[in-house]
Amino acid sequence: DTAVSQTPKYLVTQMGNDKSIKCEQNLGHDTMYWYKQDSKKFLKIMFSYNNKELIINETVPNRFSPKSPDKAHLNLHINSLELGDSAVYFCASSPQTNPDYEQYFGPGTRLTVT
C-alpha cells in the first residue's frame, strides 16, 4: 500500500555515467515533484509536474531531465554524472498544485557518485 515509491533506494555510480531514478505514486494525485537534499540536509525543489506538464523548473543543470509518461510516474534522468550530484533525491506528490494540499514524500534515493 505504498503511496509514493522510488527505485532504486541506493545508487552508486561513477562520474560521467548516465542514470535514472524512478518514482511512482498510487494516490491518484495530479502533481509530482523532485527534490534534492544535499549533505547538509538542505532540501530544495528541482522540478514540479502537473498532469504530465512541467510547471516548475528550478535552476538545475541541463543534465537533469525529468520525464512524466503518465500522471502516476515522474522519472529523473541524469546525464554525465558529477561528484556534486551526490545527494538524496526525494520524489513527492500532491492532489493539485493548490497549496491547501500537502505533499507526500517518497523514501528517497541516495545517489553516490564516485
Next chain:
Amino acid sequence: AQSVTQPDIHITVSEGASLELRCNYSYGATPYLFWYVQSPGQGLQLLLKYFSGDTLVQGIKGFEAEFKRSQSSFNLRKPSVHWSDAAEYFCAVGPSFGNDMRFGAGTRLTVKP
C-alpha cells in the same frame, strides 16, 4: 521570495522534557506553513500545517505549532518528548506558483534517556 530559517542546527533534550523548535519565515503574503519530520533513512512525514484560522495548530504524534505573524515565526512544540521523536525536523513555507515549498535547513533532535 519566501525563505525559512531554522536557527538551531542540533538540539538535545532529555526524554520527558518539553521541546520547542524554532522556525522563522519570510513571505510577502499570508504564508502556508508546514512542519515535516524525517527519521533516519526515511522520507519526510507531515506533522502539521497552517493555512489560516486558529494560530495554534495541532498535529500528529502530540506536536503543536503556533503561528505568530508579528514575529514571523512558526515554532514547533511538544510537552513531553519520547525517545522515538529523535529525528530531523524541517519547517517549510509556501506557496508560490506550482505549490513550490521552501524548506529550512532542518533541526536535528537528539533525545537523551
